[in-house]
Amino acid sequence: MPKINLSRNHSLEPAVIKERIATLGAKLQEKYQAKTSWAxxxxxxxxxxxxxxxxxxxxxxxxxxxxxxxxxxxLKGKIEETLNKELEKLTAAS
Structure with a gap:
């Protein structure tokens, strides 16, 4: 089973990064019909x-x-590329 392992540094407050990750989760649900839930x-x-x-x-x-x-x-390469772009956006300080 192919794996995607990505890591991005951030300097955001916990509430801000959690909100942004939740938004990414919603995109994953919409695009790939993947269910997301907070453990x-x-x-x-x-x-x-x-x-x-x-x-x-x-x-x-x-x-x-x-x-x-x-x-x-x-689609691994395309998924990985898309996730990289999304992570870059959501970890950017703004």
Whole structure:
């Protein structure tokens, strides 16, 4: 099963980064029909047809760890590229 493991540093307040991660979760739901749910204040679980994983918020970084199923394997590069762009936007201080 192909994996996507990304990490981005941030300097945002916990409430701000959590809100931004929630927005990314909504995009994942819309685009990939993946269900998202908060396991705790810092971990967003992602589960859907062909994708499962977590987005983990720490004091200074965000980690994305996803396992892709067979059907999404050909799209791994595109998914990874899109997630990289989204992470860059959401971790930017503004």
């Amino acid at each position: 705790d204040d810092r971990t967003l679980n992602v589960k859907g047809t062909g994708v499962e994983g977590k987005l983990i918020i720490s004091e200074s970084k965000v980690d994305v760890n996803l396992d892709l199923g067979f059907m999404l394997t050909p």
